[in-house]
């Protein structure tokens with residue numbers, strides 16, 4: 423029987439961390455080896471299986487990555503980067519970074535760590551979202567020379583608990599569009615009297631409602647017709663399964679910064 427892939431989950435008591443923990447326990451190819459939270463977390467010392475509702479599993483939540491694991495999956499907060507990145511970099515432990523809301527400086531830190539450590543980083547681990555990223559890129563390429571111009575607006579909806587806005591995924595959609603169409607102004611909502619809409623603008627609109635697990639609509643507005651490309655999550659497991667696929671992928675890669683396109687072969 424092949425060895426099980428040993429997984430550590432960072433942010434194990436969070437909404438995503440709990441699903442990653444539960445699905446790792448249920449996956450016959452994986453073994454949950456560590457469940458991490460910050461030192462002052464009230465979840466320290468609790469059984470990770472019990473915390474996620476999967477039943478006692480014998481792995482207690484801790485703050486230090488003590489044992490060697492085959493991959494770490496991180497769904498936490500940007501503040502957690504300072505502990506998890508060096509822990510992986512020191513021992514070249516493959517890392518899946520799903521957290522969003524990093525500063526440019528933190529992104530540079532991650533890119534530097536990828537010189538010695540295999541890292542998959544993506545604002546969305548969902549297969550459907552990553553496929554729509556391809557479609558959006560294609561649409562932007564085809565529409566970029568439209569005679570009367572194309573107005574691109576990005577609308578996202580997430581649950582009321584989300585701390586960063588706009589979502590990492592919305593920002594990535596905007597980046598993909600701008601790479602094709604060249605918009606330089608990226609604005610967040612509108613108010614007052616901003617005047618007529620210039621063409622070189624992308625508008626982002628972040629809605630926070632109830633328990634929405636994530637929706638994105640990319641609007642290509644033209645004179646006479648509009649294209650809306652929408653992708654809706656129904657369950658956090660669409661992200662969680664993608665993250666487990668990323669962990670299986672990254673565990674056998676050499677150092678480098680990989681995306682979900684690499685994981686999914688898109």
Ligand SMILES: NC(=O)C1=CN([C@@H]2O[C@H](COP(=O)(O)OP(=O)(O)OC[C@H]3O[C@@H](n4cnc5c(N)ncnc54)[C@H](OP(=O)(O)O)[C@@H]3O)[C@@H](O)[C@H]2O)C=CC1
Pocket residue numbers: 432433434435436437438439458459460463464497498499500501502503505519520521522523544545546547548586590661
């Ligand atoms: N790439 C993707 O596909 C997806 C990405 N995300 C992103 O993942 C992140 C987590 O989302 P979600 O699970 O909803 O958020 P939660 O707030 O539910 O989970 C974050 C967890 O990390 C804990 N935490 C805080 N600080 C640290 C630290 N220093 N070290 C370790 N753990 C820490 C939190 O503890 P406490 O609650 O006590 O603060 C909490 O348990 C967000 O950035 C979100 O945008 C979410 C879904 C999909």
Ligand SMILES: O=C(O)C1=N[C@H](C(=O)O)C[C@H](O)C1
Pocket residue numbers: 522545546580581584588589590591592635636637
């Ligand atoms: O916080 C969330 O929930 C999500 N965050 C990610 C993001 O910011 O893009 C991915 C997903 O949309 C859910």
